[in-house]
Amino acid sequence: MINRIVVGAGYGLKDWVAQRATALVMAVYTLILLATLGAIGPSNYDAWRAIFANGFMQFMTFLFFVSLFYHVWIGMRDIWMDYIKPDGLRLVLEIATIAALVGYAGWAVKILWRL
């Protein structure tokens, strides 16, 4: 028999897994980018642009940004939950965080789609 008191909508397992999955994606991307920069050593605009105009890197960079913004949401939500006790203020900060991150996602698309 499962003897636990159910409170709230979830236990945070989904976020816990998502935080780690997005971290893995970003860690792999970091290594790929560092290896690429090390190999090419872009010293002018054309070489720098070519790195991100490449289809694979464009895909990976976009994946990195999406992972980053989801990861940031979980991390910042944890910080607000730990230090901001008044519910109203916490809600405002959480909404502001989501708004900023959704906006950044659109911005990232704009940067990458132009290449």
Place this chain on the structure above:
Amino acid sequence: MAEIAIKKKRPKNLDLPSIRLPLPGILSILHRVSGAVLFLLLPVLLWLFQQSLASPETYAAAKAVTNNFLVKLVLLGLIWLYMHHFCAGIRYLLLDLHKGIDLASARLSSKIVFAVSVALTLIVGGKVLL
């Protein structure tokens, strides 16, 4: 039974500054601080990324901005925060897998995180900023 356990006297120390934060603790709070700082500076970093890719002119302008010594210093600091978050995060992933959870290895791995993140910062910073 539960009440008896709660009433038991436990040692209490409210003089918090007298507790020295061990290295894994410093790593932990730096992991949080670095994440928060990187989040707050995201618009600046995105802007710099956008400028560097938009056109040869904006690329040159972005390069001129980063040629300033103070800007270089800030960027080096940000690279360190990123590398610390990266290395400490990998350590946490290993801890999740129950690798190195005894005290001695946890202390050793936190030393490794600090050493590797500083080394990576110097390598990447040297390549990107010099």
